[in-house]
Amino acid sequence: MVRATIRDVAEAAGVSLGSASRALNGGRNVSARVAQDVAQAAKRLGYQPDFLARSLRTRSSGMVGCLVSDIANPLYAEIVQAAEGRLREAGCLLVVASTGNDPKREQDAVAEFRGRRLDGFLVAPGSDANAKTWRTLADSGTPVIILDRDPPAGGDGLFPSVLVDHRGGAMAATRYLLGLGHRRIALLTPGARMRPGRERIAGFRQAFADAEASPTGAIVCPQESSMDFAYSAALAVLEASSRPTAVIALGTRILAGVLRAARTLKLSVPDDLSIVSVGDTDIAAVHTPAITALRWSLEEVGRAAAEMLLQRLKGDGTAAPARALLPVDLVLRESCASPPKI
Numbered sequence: 231m232v233r234a235t236i237r238d239v240a241e242a243a244g245v246s247l248g249s250a251s252r253a254l255n256g257g258r259n260v261s262a263r264v265a266q267d268v269a270q271a272a273k274r275l276g277y278q279p280d281f282l283a284r285s286l287r288t289r290s291s292g293m294v295g296c297l298v299s300d301i302a303n304p305l306y307a308e309i310v311q312a313a314e315g316r317l318r319e320a321g322c323l324l325v326v327a328s329t330g331n332d333p334k335r336e337q338d339a340v341a342e343f344r345g346r347r348l349d350g351f352l353v354a355p356g357s358d359a360n361a362k363t364w365r366t367l368a369d370s371g372t373p374v375i376i377l378d379r380d381p382p383a384g385g386d387g388l389f390p391s392v393l394v395d396h397r398g399g400a401m402a403a404t405r406y407l408l409g410l411g412h413r414r415i416a417l418l419t420p421g422a423r424m425r426p427g428r429e430r431i432a433g434f435r436q437a438f439a440d441a442e443a444s445p446t447g448a449i450v451c452p453q454e455s456s457m458d459f460a461y462s463a464a465l466a467v468l469e470a471s472s473r474p475t476a477v478i479a480l481g482t483r484i485l486a487g488v489l490r491a492a493r494t495l496k497l498s499v500p501d502d503l504s505i506v507s508v509g510d511t512d513i514a515a516v517h518t519p520a521i522t523a524l525r526w527s528l529e530e531v532g533r534a535a536a537e538m539l540l541q542r543l544k545g546d547g548t549a550a551p552a553r554a555l556l557p558v559d560l561v562l563r564e565s566c567a568s569p570p571k572i
Contacts, residue, residue: 234272291349293324373542375391391552416449419484
């Protein structure tokens with residue numbers, strides 16, 4: 231079967247080749263009637279755009295790369311979904327890769343994306359190992375938007391970023407628990423190697439200092455993403471002779487590991503143990519009792535990052551903010567109470 235061309239579509243719609251091209255590419259100066267006729271002709275003929283030819287003509291692939299550590303993480307999944315929606319509205323396709331915070335996987339994905347001439351990137355770098363690669367891309371004019379991470383080393387001013395106020399969120403959660411009377415609180419979060427964990431730890435310790443509470447009660451437990459690891463770490467913390475009476479935990483596999491450890495030890499929430507989730511995930515919302523959570527708009531993170539990128543692809547980078555800091559709210563539910571007497 232011979233593949234239909236744009237010329238075939240133009241003839242079937244009874245319009246010029248230029249009008250058909252503008253209608254199919256969302257161009258300006260196309261009447262609603264022409265757009266409808268062209269769309270119907272394209273559908274009838276089974277026309278599929280030749281994206282390779284288009285990219286050679288326009289010097290744009292119409293594709294954007296996105297690199298995150300784990301697309302299965304619900305905190306990333308919603309960000310990616312929102313970014314994809316905004317980019318789709320603008321006629322761009324989002325291509326996503328998970329890196330597992332492995333610098334080699336990250337570098338390989340970047341090489342693949344560059345080979346396909348992607349127009350820009352939304353990235354959450356796992357480390358500074360590939361800082362030179364990101365700087366080279368940005369220096370060449372390729373927009374690189376950072377998702378809630380530090381800019382690559384030596385790249386200050388080169389990388390627009392969408393950040394979350396994790397420090398303020400951790401301070402709010404810790405102050406709330408201190409206000410309930412807790413003086414031994416454990417924070418289970420990815421470690422200080424990356425911005426979110428480092429900011430949470432700083433906010434957690436600052437809340438203790440502001441309350442003039444003993445810093446020995448601020449128990450920081452850096453975590454890996456594995457649920458089994460989180461479970462064993464939480465079990466060790468909660469089995470200690472002077473265990474914490476409250477836990478602040480990242481609301482993904484880490485929260486699941488904490489809840490499992492509490493169940494194993496027959497600790498009732500909130501009578502024996504108060505819990506705050508970092509991130510208002512499904513686990514936090516559906517658990518009984520419902521878990522008090524730190525919430526930020528994941529959709530807003532994704533859409534803001536996509537908008538920053540689109541502004542720069544249009545050559546209007548000066549009109550777009552170089553940095554956005556999104557607030558974190560404390561959502562009170564049923565998982566926190568005054569501490570038990572241990």
